[in-house]
Amino acid sequence: MIIRYTKALLVILIVMTSCKKNNTDKHIDDANVYNSKEIGWTITIPNDWIVTTKKQSNSDTNKGKEILENQIGSEINISGLKNLIGFQKNAFNRFQSTSQPFEIEYPGEWEENNILLKKLMYDTFTEQEMKIDTSATMVVNIDGLDFQTYEFIIYDPDGEEIIKQQMYNRLINGFDFGVNIKYNNEADKKEMLDAWINSKFKK
Numbered sequence: 001m002i003i004r005y006t007k008a009l010l011v012i013l014i015v016m017t018s019c020k021k022n023n024t025d026k027h028i029d030d031a032n033v034y035n036s037k038e039i040g041w042t043i044t045i046p047n048d049w050i051v052t053t054k055k056q057s058n059s060d061t062n063k064g065k066e067i068l069e070n071q072i073g074s075e076i077n078i079s080g081l082k083n084l085i086g087f088q089k090n091a092f093n094r095f096q097s098t099s100q101p102f103e104i105e106y107p108g109e110w111e112e113n114n115i116l117l118k119k120l121m122y123d124t125f126t127e128q129e130m131k132i133d134t135s136a137t138m139v140v141n142i143d144g145l146d147f148q149t150y151e152f153i154i155y156d157p158d159g160e161e162i163i164k165q166q167m168y169n170r171l172i173n174g175f176d177f178g179v180n181i182k183y184n185n186e187a188d189k190k191e192m193l194d195a196w197i198n199s200k201f202k203k
Contacts, residue, residue: 032045032046032047034084036099038175039099040173040203041084041172041200042201043198044195045087046195051086052086052087052088080101081098082099082100083097083098084097084099089188092163092182092183093182094181094182095181095182095195095196096179096180097177097178097180099178100175100176101174102171102174110171110176111148113176114137115137118134118137122134125154131156131159132154132155133153134151135150135151137149138150142196143201145170145172145201146170147168149166149169150167151164151166163182164183164189165182166181166193168180168181181196
């Protein structure tokens with residue numbers, strides 16, 4: 001099978017993301033509400049969070065792509081990958097979302113792809129001599145839709161926790177839709193998680 005790399009790119013970005021200035025997005029209204037028509041998804045951005053620029057998101061994606069290509073030893077085609085809304089407090093507390101077309105070729109392909117990607121992300125971190133733990137994959141319901149979710153915890157060489165990343169994934173309207181919540185403190189985690197859990201999806 002061909003592995004789809006969207007979610008792996010999201011997680012690998014931990015090693016190079018940085019904070020940028022505020023940016024307006026054509027899909028964000030005056031009430032700080034973002035809407036993705038292709039996904040049928042609406043989320044309200046928390047007050048005082050910085051919207052990540054498209055330029056920064058694309059730059060981060062390309063850097064993540066380079067790291068993954070070095071890991072697997074071949075080029076990755078991410079032409080269908082689309083960065084959706086991203087917002088952040090700083091480099092360590094950041095919400096990211098993406099979509100990528102995913103045409104099912106056989107039953108269970110999407111689920112199998114998720115398992116392989118989780119292992120690839122784990123292996124990529126360990127190859128960089130980073131200590132990492134990962135949680136079991138569970139199912140979480142958000143506005144009536146089930147999402148697969150798991151978490152990575154990354155440590156420094158002395159075993160001190162640096163950062164955590166929660167991944168949420170689902171196949172929607174023919175797209176592999178992913179959300180990544182990266183945090184290093186519970187207060188910022190709560191703001192991002194509250195915004196995400198209170199998302200609305202068009203049924």
